[in-house]
Amino acid sequence: MNHKTENNTLPDIKQSFWQLAVIQLAGIASLPVLASSVLISQTTNFIDAITTIALANIILWIIRFGIISMSHKDRKSTLDISREYFGTIGSYFIAVLLLASTLAWFVAQTTLASNALTFLIPINVGEGVDRFVQTSVALGIISTLLCMEGIVALRWLATLIYPFLLIAFLGVLFTTPKQILSIEPVSITFSLLPLALGTNLGITADLPTFFRHSKSWKDSVNALTILQLVSLIIGIAGLFLGSAISPWLEDGSAESFIAVGHGQKSFLVALIFISVICANVSNVYSASVGWEVVAPTLAGRKEYLILGFGLTIIFILVAHIFSMHSLLDITDASLINLALVLVLGYVIYLLTGRAPKIREQMIYLFAWLVATTLNILQFSELFAVNHSSLFIAILAILCTIVSGFTIKKLLTRTKA
């Protein structure tokens, strides 16, 4: 099902490569890139970190290229592609996944930002008043206001605000004491590649929802290339920030935050505030395609209003009471698995030259379910293995798809 307005036409289909790229960079891509880069910088040497980030970006570009190729022809959203490869029942799973993922990200990111901003802006507002609650409500309200107009407002917001986000990032970079990574030993292991891919693959499954607004195929490819190049630069720059910025990227308490100078404080406030607002607005738009399957009668502006208000209400109720970490891990892993299954499905489609039929859709859905179940068991420590969740997922997907297609072929031959 295409994400259309009330008069059944997809709005805003003339987005240039720059607009497509900044929506991703301002909204979704910057924080995961920075987070993975900081994590890498804490555990490896400089050469390995740079080569890992570079290789991860190349792999991401290839996977993302595959995903946007699938969606370009009929301006399909993530959910439209999911329906094509998972069938109608499978698309309901994905719709719920998109909504759950948005909820987890919305709560986690706004909590993170509220914690950091409460620490960074120490204003005395009166006895007994929790500034975390006030900051949270303010962030929720601003996000709700900005997500009311859907993709059009998101495009304007991202285009206008991205330069400021970039200035804030550069400001943080130049005002933070640099952490120099050791050069020795000069060894390239790529051991952190799953980490770099894992933190960035989650958003890949969402790309079609945004890239269907592209003016042309050329714009889509250019946007993707810019996205990957800027991600590479942010990733390498993030290596120099290391532990100086890591407390601000985790859901830490006030105790874990570090004292910063006035200049750095201003840039951090701008970076965190802009990032979280853009991320929330993008997340709401991404979830809206899932909402249309769950409640098709409430499409258009109403859905943005309901999603914006609903997410803010849930966030205010659960922030600092329930942790979203488990849900975040599960939805992230599920989205990565979705991206992997879709890319594999697309490769098979290119090889066979025909769209998947019901049995093949069932195989893809089953592969996704198996990989996601294994990841959930792994997170809950019921399935203990020494490999990363990404490796397990890839293995599970490949095994399921190969076995599925083999069984299908055998059954066809037996019948014949």
Add this chain to the structure above:
Amino acid sequence: MTHQRTISPVPDRHQNFWQLASIQGASQSIIAAMLGGQLSKQYGAGTALVAICIGNFILWIIGLTIISMAAKDRKNAIENVYKSIGKVSGFALSIILVIAFLSWYMLDLQATTVALSNFFLHNQDEKNVMIRLGAVLGLIIALVSTGGIRFIKHACVVVFPFLLFFVIYTLSTGDWSSLSKSNWEFSFPATISVITLTLPGTVNLPTFFRHSRSIADSILALTLITLIYILFQSFSIFTEVASPSEFLTKNVTSIASQTYLFLGLIFVVGSLFCLNLVNIYYASAAWELIVPHKRSPKEYAIIGLLGTAAYTFFQVDFPMRFLESIASNLIASIGIALFVVRLIDITFKHLPRPYEKMVNTFCWSIGCIVAIITQINQPTEPDKALIAGCSASLLAFLTIIVCEETTWAIRKLSAKKMSNVRQQ
């Protein structure tokens, strides 16, 4: 009455008298219910009841004047003021109404959360839980307000019978002895308190009455509203409840029981929910003038979000109450000004008034300045500020009317004399 509108069509134009009355009744019930208790404590049950009856009949006359001014073209409250008092005053009133809305929304949410925390938490110190609760309630109201006038109508029509049942139940189980022991006197300050409370709402009546099916429905609804207000304001005389949280306090009255508390909970939450929905719709009329745009659910959502933000950030009670008093007094004094304007229109038909809007604006402004100065000097007595402001406005109107009439008479006589001389 001809129902025409050139700018943008008014939706839902077929509301009957019961729907119109339910909207006002459900939204004003808790405010009305608290007044009776406050007056009873201050003046005694009998005097309070007399003041309630007289005050509401005066409001009925003012209300009739205001809705008859706006009925012809289905104008909202601001358009009505715009037509009678001018562009500048209309714009100023829009801003005042938005400020008043923010304070009303904030204070109403505060009252609801205090009442709910009294009932569920038994600890008013849990301020953070209350802020979260208030913010969530504010956002829910903002979200459902996007349903516009149709949703407000349905919500109020559904909620109102429950509120009425609570009042009737309380009256039927109440202690009537206080009434027989009390003096039955007329009190001017008590009557003014009754008028002050509902006058801002009366000025805003056209915003809702533009959805009326006919002028007959409007007048019948106004009478019903007056009777509902009298009933709601009277019932708390017997319970002596003076704040929303007291409705849910177990030891407040002798009639406290589980049924009473359950119905009380519905009454407090239901009425404050309807009140804030109606407040958003009131403010939307002002919003339409400040930010001209096509009517859409988005404007209600934005207004609701602004109200919730005000609630979350302005937790300091006194400044907001002060601001609310000033804004309410200024809105109430425009009600008096509109009433006088209408009277002048009817009485002095012979008088050419080329500077009518300018004069009206001037008189209202004088009232506003006096009201603000009085409020600043006596911040805890908003009624005095209203009386002072309205008196100043009336005095200004009277002075100008005397001057206009006298000038007209002199000119008329001079013209007659000149024509006689020419004829001779």
